[in-house]
Amino acid sequence: DAGVIQSPRHEVTEMGQEVTLRCKPISGHDYLFWYRQTMMRGLELLIYFNNNVPIDDSGMPEDRFSAKMPNASFSTLKIQPSEPRDSAVYFCASNQLQVNTGELFFGEGSRLTVL
Amino acid sequence: TQLLEQSPQFLSIQEGENLTVYCNSSSVFSSLQWYRQEPGEGPVLLVTVVTGGEVKKLKRLTFQFGDARKDSSLHITAAQPGDTGLYLCAAGKYGNKLVFGAGTILRVKS
Numbered sequence: 469d470a471g472v473i474q475s476p477r478h479e480v481t482e483m484g485q486e487v488t489l490r491c492k493p494i495s496g497h498d499y500l501f502w503y504r505q506t507m508m509r510g511l512e513l514l515i516y517f518n519n520n521v522p523i524d525d526s527g528m529p530e531d532r533f534s535a536k537m538p539n540a541s542f543s544t545l546k547i548q549p550s551e552p553r554d555s556a557v558y559f560c561a562s563n564q565l566q567v568n569t570g571e572l573f574f575g576e577g578s579r580l581t582v583l
Numbered sequence: 584t585q586l587l588e589q590s591p592q593f594l595s596i597q598e599g600e601n602l603t604v605y606c607n608s609s610s611v612f613s614s615l616q617w618y619r620q621e622p623g624e625g626p627v628l629l630v631t632v633v634t635g636g637e638v639k640k641l642k643r644l645t646f647q648f649g650d651a652r653k654d655s656s657l658h659i660t661a662a663q664p665g666d667t668g669l670y671l672c673a674a675g676k677y678g679n680k681l682v683f684g685a686g687t688i689l690r691v692k693s
Contacts, residue, residue, distance in 0.1 A: 572626070576623070576625055
């Protein structure tokens, strides 16, 4: 079975550019999470969805960040405009709470570098 | 302030040694998870502990949940180079929202 699929794996962009990260969760999972990982702050939850509806976006750093989930098999995290401090690895994860007792299945991450 | 405090932050040991890493909090959790993350990959679940005082074993790894469900430990016996990685504990307080500790970086030298 395919796991969580993220793209791109690596993105290098210049400050001020728009960045879009993509995620395909595991089929049948009804929760989707976006995390950001840095050396300084570790793994931080940015936002999560249940049945395509955003439940908690309190971790989104500022208005430059936005996330959507137009259907059960696709989500995007957009940064506009990007800044050097946004450089991090962004992970998407999914689960099916009632079945997996909360286990998160992570993608391989998107490494973002903003110059 | 981190909800989950992990220690040590970094551990470098020789193959065959034993080690213990800790995950502590002032909060009570209904369950706690341990993940391992290798370079270039996402974290992968090792175990979930649910009951206070619970001990779970996974080959050479032993996980314990504190009696008060505020802390947990991971003990590795006879560490191998393949155990190298970032070990993360995670717990949830509200619904399905998991928060992670900062992690322990383990390096096992052969």
